Amino acid sequence: MRHKIKQLSLITAFLVSLLVTNNVQAQDFRLGFKGNPLFSTITPNTDNFNSVGTKVGFSYGVMFDYFIKDNYAISSEFGISSLGGKVEFNRNDTTANSSLNIRYIDIPVAIKLLTNELNNNLKVYGKFGLGLSFRIKSTVETEYKKGQAKFESDDIKNASDFIQPLNTSLVIGAGVEYNLAENLDLVVGLTYNNGFSNIMKSKSMYKYVDPATGLAAVKAYDANLSFITLNIGLLF
Helix, strand or coil, rough: CCHHHHCCCHHHHHHHHHHHCCCCCCEEEEEEEEEEEEEEEEEEEEEEEEEEEEEEEEEEEEEEEEECCCEEEEEEEEEEEEEEEEEEEEEEEEEEEEEEEEEEECCCCEEEEECCCCCCHEEEEEEEEEEECCCCCCEEEEEECCCCEEEEEEECCCCCCCCCCEEEEEEEEEEEEEEEEECEEEEEEEEEECCCCEECCCCCCCEEEECCCCCCCCCCEEEEEEEEEEEEEECC
């Protein structure tokens, strides 16, 4: 995993260096604000665990573009995002349904390409890069069932012992910028963050103990967190 992150970082740095060396004169900086609804999913990679629900969340913060050439920019954001998902453990007739809620500081870095201005003050953009999300708060609610009968529940107010502090993802997105006035553009688009790092720690967050063995009945699992964002913002 570390090797994969290193490769992605080197690729991003290489693309940025190419843009910088091509034209250092065409520098332009734009700052804006965003408020984005998003839809996140946690996908387990361990047997007997499945994704069973999508979390609807929200992200807000600032965004900025640093232009190296007229149609090329380094694009980044600094935002607070509410992410998570629902995961089910199912073995024999025992299930454990968990709802994970994770708040992150998101700092994606991407290469952004824009078209020249089209009719009606419109530009189309695409972007590709690396997303870094730093956990600042996490909670987990779990309900245990035997067949259809609930026999236990758990509400973890601080899940930092079970969830990794960093999530990494590939970022790909597209959208439009519409000029509303001088130095004011409306930004609308879609961005997909495809998580590739394991967000779970090796310590199990499940407290249920099998009465027959006296051992923890549900072990920890590996999982990826991905999300789709509806981008809405203003650039000045």
